[in-house]
Every structure is written in structure tokens, then in C-alpha cells.
Amino acid sequence: MAPPNRRPETVTRAQGGALVHLPRPAPEPGPLPDPRRGDVDEWGRSESMRRLARQLYDPMYRYWFRAEWDGIDKIPREGGALIVANHAAAIPSDAPVIHHGIETELGRPVYGLADYLFRSIPVVGTLWSRVGGVPAHPENAYRLLREQQQLVAVFPEGSKGPGKVYNERYQLRRFGRGGFVEIAMRAGVPIIPIAVLGAEESMPIVYKSAALARLTGLPYVPITANHLLFGPLLGTILYFPAKFRLKVLDPITFDVAPDQERYAKSRIMEEAEAIRVKLQATIYEMLQQRRSVWFG
């Protein structure tokens, strides 16, 4: 019985002659087929689950929020691009609207970067990644944008955006440390800002408990107007039917070489602030035009 891994062609060694005259070992057999069963890809996304989620969410998008886009053609149909937007509502309602809108209108997938805190929550983290969420690690963003030329969406305000109380609505928070600009520079892709109206009123926070936030380790633990109206359970999942308006701004490109080790921090902060100012101005403009929270 031959021991494992001993290839039979080596018996030729015993057939005499000098070592150098021995025949080369037979070429290695090639790669074997990949016996995958499920449809979960390398990012943890499952196309069947995404299809189901789209079907379930579509009525919400169409008839509850009645999302209306302005300038969606500015989002490229191919090539990588980083989408940034303002972020609001206790459980952010803007992310699914943006993702669903682009995926149905443009027919190309969007990868949503979010706090990796999601990953540590049982069930939620798994579902979140199956429908398309990716932890916001610069390496993940680079691979998506540069190597795979995908659309990636990120909210630079992070959890500070949705954690606002109602009387701070539509006031953009700090754009982190400008990491999103650095990622776009390194990946050599444009940034496309989107101004979103409606999310703030869909689940406004009236009170935040600092003690509970500390206790649970969550960024904020809110009491929302929805809680007051619908009770603690229904109020957590039911949004107000605010009218969503989304305006896509002109893509911003940077005249720097991609793939650099690092980029000047001052330049990054400058660009991030410029984007924030432009987004804030657009939101104010849109608010001036808005006649009603519910009808737009």
C-alpha cells in the first residue's frame, strides 16, 4: 500500500543512470472544480436574499416614502464611484432608500459601508451582510472601488448623523476625519454626494439616554416620536410616511495619483469640508422649496 502523496512516477529513480538523466516528474494535475452550493459571495452577500429584500422593500420605497430622484443620471453606469449622503433617523431610513433607488433605477449593485459594530450583533449582522452591507474598513472599500470597480455608499457623519435630536435636523455633523476622501483618492474614483430630504422626519429622536447607551455599548439609545405614537414595539419598526426627495450632486474628482501610500491630511480635510459645505447648502436649498414634510 503506497503511503499518501507518494507519486508513482518516482519509481523511475531505480532504473539506473545518472541523477540528472532522470525524467522530470509528470506535470501536476490542474485545479479541481469549485463545489459551491450556496450563493453567498466573498462579501457575504446572497443574491437570493437580496432579491427577496428588494421585493419586500419595494412597496415601502414606492408608496410609503414615495422617493423622488433628481439627477440620478449623474451616477455612472459603470466604473467605481463613492456615494456619500447625509444620514438621519433613529434607525436610518435613508440607506435602504438610496440603495434600493440606485439598484432599481440603474440596475447595478451598491455596496453599503457601515460601522463594523453591526457585525458583532447576532442575526442583525448576518442579515445585514447578506443583503449587501460591508464593514467600513479602508481595505474593504479599496478592494470594492479600485479592484472591482463597484458603487460604494457611505455616510461620512457615521452614527452622529442619525443620533441627532429632532431640533438639530438637517444640520450636518462633522464628516469624520475625511477618511472617505482618502479612500476615493487612493482608489482613483469620483465622489458623488447625494442630498436626502425626508429621513429626518421619518423617525425623529425626542430624547436620548446617555446612561443606557453606556450600559449597552450602543452609540445612542433613543426615544423617538414613533415610540410615543405607536408604542415601544411598533414604534421601533414603523416609520412616519415622510416624502423622500434625493438630489444627486455633480461628481467630484481629485487630480491626485491613485495607490499612494498616504495623502496630505490638509488636502483631505479641505476636500471633505468642501463636500460637507456643498451638501449642506443643497439641503437648505431643497428645504426652501419643500412645502410639506409629507407631500414634498
Place this chain on the structure above:
Amino acid sequence: MGRRVLLTGLATFWGGRVALALEDDPQVEVIVGLDTKDPNLELKRTEYVRADQSYSILARIVQAAQIDTILHTALVVDSTRMSGRSMHEANVIGTMNLLAAAGAADSPVRHIVVKSSTLVYGSGYQDPYWFREEMSRTSAPSTRVERSLLEVEDYLRDFAEDNPHVRVTLLRYANVLGTDIVTPISRALSMPVTPSILGFDPLLQFVEEDDVVRSLLYVVRNEIPGIYNVAGDGRVPWSEVCAIAGRRRVAMPPLLTNLAAALPGRLGLVDLPPELLNLLRYGRGVDNRRLKRAGFEYRYTTAGAVESFTHAHRLRSTVGQVRPEYKYQQDVEAFFRHSPAVRRDTERLS
């Protein structure tokens, strides 16, 4: 002149297999295998030396046999095999002595290959989906095996810096599955039900045991220096791994998982070390493209490795152990290798 190779951990799973593969390579002239236990595979021309990993004996062997290549396959990456203290002894002290011997004045060693593990990247929720070789872990190591492997890599880095004339290759292997190897994961997949953590379905990456041996030989033959991740293509959710293996999952609670995991350990069913529990929660992915760019071709994908294990396991559970047991007998081996009565290939060739 052929290569003169020193192999550590000859009696371990990998040592034996690598020795077998090296014996088939005509460019390898001498194979010296080191271990404290007898080899468990039948070897033709490997010289077995029973020795612990103390510095003085290593330095003498390296000098006496004029070793030019060291293959360090003895690192322990399965923490269920021994206590933390003996693992530290085997990994850290063993490597330290080996590198000291290899770096001694007028040492003939020109190439060192170390078989490490992707355990050095850890497994946490802040991790990127793909670790590249130059990236470091996102949280401090919390398990013994991870700490000891990181220490080993530190020593190796220092050695490479101090000895620029020696090629140093560090291979970090993903979790291995295959026809023969027994790991905590393969044991978990051999039980009627397989543990998982409620609400988590991590993406895992495996490498097949055949690809492990092939990659080690590849870097030796082609004299490739550097750090390389070795892992099959693709990441597969744990639920799908269990489905390929035909196993039903039973969920452990997501809180106090360590306590819950201690129960099957106590019952002697399956040992779930802390690094495996992290893996079952967050998974791990490494970028395997650097070794591919160096020319290595994997035969198995991640799912392919799981399937290879599954097929072998089905056969085993039907007909039992397939391979005959081998018992090392010193007198017999010495006779075949050294007795003047035996006509050997080398004599006929000369």
C-alpha cells in the same frame, strides 16, 4: 549538488508528509528529520534523529550534515493538542533555538521556510474581509496559540534582518481540511451535529492538505523568499460548510459562548478552543494572491477542501481506517539505510 534539508517535527502530521514529498524530489540530496517521537509514516531515505529542540544539538546537526535548507513544520497551531506551557516551549523556544543554530557563525544554511498560521491575524469584528501579508491584526491577541505564533514571527523577522544572506520564507496557512488531518474543525464536522453560534454565520476559508504540502515544496524548489498567505480561493459561510459535510448545526448562545462551549469539552465530545469560537463568530479571510503571483497554483478551493474532507470522512465512517498502521522500528530502518547487505539506489548510480 542537491539540496540538504533539515525538517523539524518529522513525527507530526506535516513533517511526515513533507518528508515523503521531499524524498520524491531528485534535487533533494539529504533529508534529516528531527523530532522527539518516532516518525509515523514509512520513509525511504529520510534520516531520523531523535532530538529535542535544544540549541546545541541543532547547531551540531546543521554543521555536521551541512544543511542548506531548514523546513520548520513543527509549529503547533492546534491548541487542543497540548498545554499552553508546552506549546510555548515547542513554538517559541524551539524556533528560537533553531534560528540561533541557523544563524551561527559559518552556518551553511541559506534558506529557512517556516510554516505558520493565519491565526496571527486573529478574528474580530473590526477585521477587513481580506488580510494581506503586510497587514497586522486589529486587536491584541487573546489566545495562547496566537501569542506564541506572533512571538515566533517576531524572532523570524529579527533573524531575517540580521542574516540578509539567508532567504527567509514565512507561510501563513488558513485552517486546513483534507483527507487525513484531524483538527478541532474536522472533529466538529465529524460529529452528528456541529456547533455554531446563534445568529452568526461567518465566512471561513480553508486550504486542502495536499495544497499545504505542495506549497511548502514549491517555495523550497523555487527558492522563494517572503511572507505568503496560503488559503484556498473563496470564502464559504459556516452553514454551507456544514451542508457540504452533511451536518446539522446546533446553535450555542451568542452570549457566554465560552461557558456553553465548555460543556461538550467536559463531556469529551469536542474541544472548542477560544480561537475557534472567535472564528465561528467572525470568520477570517486572507488574500492569497501573492503566492499565486509567485507562480503557485492551488488545486482546491475553500469549498473543494471541505468536499475533500467530506469524501474521505464518508469512506472512513464506512470501512474504518483505510491506511495500514506503520510502526517505526529503529533496527529495521537502520538496516535498510546503512547495512552493506542492502543494495541501494545510490550505489547503483555511482
